[in-house]
Amino acid sequence: MTPTLQIIREAHARIMPHIHRTPVLSSSILNAQVGAELIFKCENFQKVGAFKARGACNAVMSLTDEQARRGVVTHSSGNHGAALAWAARLRGIKATVVVPDNAPAPKKRAIAAYGADIVFCAPNVVAREAAVAALIEKYGYFLIHPFDNDQVIAGQGTATLELLEKRPDLDMVISPLGGGGLLSGTSIAAKGIKPSIKVFGAEPRGADDGYRSFTTGVRVTEQTPETICDGLRTTLSERTFNNIRANVDGIGVASEENVIKAMRLMWELLKIIVESSCSPPLGAILEGNIDVKGKRVGIILTGGNVDLDKLPWQS
Amino acid sequence: MTPTLQIIREAHARIMPHIHRTPVLSSSILNAQVGAELIFKCENFQKVGAFKARGACNAVMSLTDEQARRGVVTHSSGNHGAALAWAARLRGIKATVVVPDNAPAPKKRAIAAYGADIVFCAPNVVAREAAVAALIEKYGYFLIHPFDNDQVIAGQGTATLELLEKRPDLDMVISPLGGGGLLSGTSIAAKGIKPSIKVFGAEPRGADDGYRSFTTGVRVTEQTPETICDGLRTTLSERTFNNIRANVDGIGVASEENVIKAMRLMWELLKIIVESSCSPPLGAILEGNIDVKGKRVGIILTGGNVDLDKLPWQS
Numbered sequence: 001m002t003p004t005l006q007i008i009r010e011a012h013a014r015i016m017p018h019i020h021r022t023p024v025l026s027s028s029i030l031n032a033q034v035g036a037e038l039i040f041k042c043e044n045f046q047k048v049g050a051f052k053a054r055g056a057c058n059a060v061m062s063l064t065d066e067q068a069r070r071g072v073v074t075h076s077s078g079n080h081g082a083a084l085a086w087a088a089r090l091r092g093i094k095a096t097v098v099v100p101d102n103a104p105a106p107k108k109r110a111i112a113a114y115g116a117d118i119v120f121c122a123p124n125v126v127a128r129e130a131a132v133a134a135l136i137e138k139y140g141y142f143l144i145h146p147f148d149n150d151q152v153i154a155g156q157g158t159a160t161l162e163l164l165e166k167r168p169d170l171d172m173v174i175s176p177l178g179g180g181g182l183l184s185g186t187s188i189a190a191k192g193i194k195p196s197i198k199v200f201g202a203e204p205r206g207a208d209d210g211y212r213s214f215t216t217g218v219r220v221t222e223q224t225p226e227t228i229c230d231g232l233r234t235t236l237s238e239r240t241f242n243n244i245r246a247n248v249d250g251i252g253v254a255s256e257e258n259v260i261k262a263m264r265l266m267w268e269l270l271k272i273i274v275e276s277s278c279s280p281p282l283g284a285i286l287e288g289n290i291d292v293k294g295k296r297v298g299i300i301l302t303g304g305n306v307d308l309d310k311l312p313w314q315s
Numbered sequence: 316m317t318p319t320l321q322i323i324r325e326a327h328a329r330i331m332p333h334i335h336r337t338p339v340l341s342s343s344i345l346n347a348q349v350g351a352e353l354i355f356k357c358e359n360f361q362k363v364g365a366f367k368a369r370g371a372c373n374a375v376m377s378l379t380d381e382q383a384r385r386g387v388v389t390h391s392s393g394n395h396g397a398a399l400a401w402a403a404r405l406r407g408i409k410a411t412v413v414v415p416d417n418a419p420a421p422k423k424r425a426i427a428a429y430g431a432d433i434v435f436c437a438p439n440v441v442a443r444e445a446a447v448a449a450l451i452e453k454y455g456y457f458l459i460h461p462f463d464n465d466q467v468i469a470g471q472g473t474a475t476l477e478l479l480e481k482r483p484d485l486d487m488v489i490s491p492l493g494g495g496g497l498l499s500g501t502s503i504a505a506k507g508i509k510p511s512i513k514v515f516g517a518e519p520r521g522a523d524d525g526y527r528s529f530t531t532g533v534r535v536t537e538q539t540p541e542t543i544c545d546g547l548r549t550t551l552s553e554r555t556f557n558n559i560r561a562n563v564d565g566i567g568v569a570s571e572e573n574v575i576k577a578m579r580l581m582w583e584l585l586k587i588i589v590e591s592s593c594s595p596p597l598g599a600i601l602e603g604n605i606d607v608k609g610k611r612v613g614i615i616l617t618g619g620n621v622d623l624d625k626l627p628w629q630s
Contacts, residue, residue, distance in 0.1 A: 271588040
C-alpha cells in the first residue's frame with residue numbers, strides 16, 4: 001500500500017529506538033554564494049553512515065515472525081546492504097546481500113562487518129535481480145528491495161519528518177534520485193505536512209533516467225550509467241515513478257564536474273564527509289538547474305561512506 | 316586576571332550571539348574499539364571552522380572603544396588569525412595577522428577572506444613575535460595574543476561549558492595542547508563545574524614541550540617542532556603553564572603515526588573533517604598514553620580547516 005504521512009509517522013515511531021535523530025547544518029559562506037538558505041539534513045551521521053538505515057530498519061521490524069525466520073536478502077551497491085545487515089542483526093535474523101563487484105571497498109567491508117553473507121554479481125540491474133531470484137528460489141529468503149518496497153519508502157520518508165519538525169519554514173526540499181525510494185518518501189512526507197512546499201529530486205547527468213522519465217511521462221527502464229555516484233545508478237520502478245509523478249515538482253540534473261565541485265564544497269564549508277551520491281542536489285543548484293534564489297531549502301545528505309584513498313578531485 | 320568559572324560564563328554570554336553552539340557526536344564502533352564512551356565536541360563546525368572563534372570574539376568584544384579604534388594584531392599559524400579577522404569585522408575594526416610562511420594554504424586564504432591584512436614571517440616563535448612587535452611599534456595596534464591572553468583563555472573555556480551542560484556525566488575531558496590557551500580554559504571550566512572530573516591535554520611527540528614542562532615542573536621555552544599538527548607547534552607561556560599546573564591531571568603524547576591514524580578514524584567513523592591538530596587526544600588514547608577504559612570522555616575537536624589536496628595518509 002502506497003505510504004501516507006500517517007504511515008511514515010508510524011514508521012518513525014517504530015525505528016526511533018534504533019536510529020539517530022541526525023543534526024542539520026548550514027554554512028553562511030555557502031548561503032551567500034548561492035543566494036539562498038540551504039539547510040542540510042545530515043544522514044551521513046545516521047547508523048551505518050546513510051539514510052538507508054531508516055528504510056531497512058522499518059522493513060525488517062515490520063516483518064511477521066514467520067517472514068523474519070526465513071532470513072532476508074537484497075541487492076545493493078553498498079549502503080542498503082549494510083543497512084539491511086545492521087537491521088537484521090538488530091532483529092537477530094540472517095541477511096544475505098548481492099553486491100555488484102565494482103562497489104566501493106569500504107561499503108563491501110561494512111556489509112561484512114555487520115554480519116551479512118555477501119554474494120557478488122556483475123554491475124547491472126539484470127545481474128543483480130537474477131542473483132537475488134536464485135537465492136530466493138534456493139533458500140526461501142524474504143526480499144527487502146532497496147527501493148521498490150513500501151516499508152522501505154516509508155522509512156526513508158522519516159528523515160523529512162525530522163527535517164520539517166526542526167525547520168517548518170522550509171520552502172523547498174531536495175533529495176538525490178537513484179531508484180526513487182528516498183524521493184518517494186521525502187515527497188509524500190513533505191507534501192503531507194506542508195502542501196505548499198516544493199519537492200525536487202536531483203541526479204547526475206550520467207544516470208538521468210529519472211529526469212527523462214519525469215519530463216516525458218514514460219518511465220525509462222534501461223540505462224548505462226556513467227557517473228561516480230555509485231548510489232544513483234539504478235532506474236525507477238513503476239511504484240517509485242508513480243509516487244514521484246504524484247508528489248514531485250521537478251528533477252534537476254548535474255554534470256560530473258558540478259557533482260564533484262558540490263561534494264568538495266560541502267567538505268570544505270560544512271566540514272563533513274559526504275559521498276558523491278549526496279552531491280547532485282547542490283550540484284544542480286550550482287549548475288542553475290534548480291532555482292533556489294531567496295528560498296529556504298532543505299537538502300537530504302544521504303551518506304558519508306567514502307573511500308578516503310580515492311577522492312574524486314584527486315583522480 | 317586569571318579566568319574563573321564565573322568569568323568564563325560571562326564570556327559565554329558575551330559571545331553567544333555570534334558563535335555556533337556546536338553539536339557533540341559519538342561512534343558506537345569507535346567506542347567498542349577503545350572500550351570507553353568518547354563524546355566529541357565538534358568545534359570544527361564553529362565559525363571560521365575552529366574553536367578559536369570563541370577566544371578571539373571574547374577578546375575583541377571586551378576591548379574598550381579606545382582600544383578597538385587602534386585596530387588589532389596577532390600572530391597565528393592560521394585559525395586564530397582567521398578568528399581574529401572575523402571578530403574584528405564583526406566589531407567593524409581593522410585586523411592585521413602575522414602568518415608563518417609555511418601555514419596551510421586554506422588557512423591563509425581564510426584570513427584574507429575575512430578582510431585582515433597579512434604579514435608573512437619565518438616559521439618560528441622569535442620571528443613571529445618580532446614581526447608583531449614591529450607592527451605595534453609602527454602603527455599602535457592592540458595585541459590579541461593567540462593564547463597568552465586571559466580574555467582569549469576565557470573564550471576558549473566556553474566550549475567546555477556547553478559540553479558539560481550537554482553531558483554532565485563526563486568522567487574526563489581531553490583537549491589538544493599547543494600554546495595552552497584551550498587547555499587553560501578547558502581545565503578552569505571543567506574543574507570549576509565538576510571538581511571530580513579529570514582533565515588531560517594531548518600533544519604530538521614532535522612538539523611535546525607541554526609534556527616535558529608538566530612532568531619536570533620546568534617550563535620548556537624552546538623547541539624545534541616536527542609534526543604535521545600545524546596548530547600545536549608553539550610552546551607554553553608562563554601564564555598557560557601556571558593554569559595547566561593548577562588544573563590539569565596529565566598530558567598524553569601521540570606519535571605522528573597515531574595522530575594520522577586517529578585523524579583518519581574520525582573521518583571514517585564520525586564522517587567529519589577534522590584537522591591533524593585535533594587528533595592527538597584520540598592518538599594518545601590509541602597509543603595507550605591516556606587511560607580511558609570504561610570512562611565517559613569528552614574530547615574537544617578543535618578545527619576542520621584542512622587542505623583537501625594534501626591529506627596526510629596520502630603523502
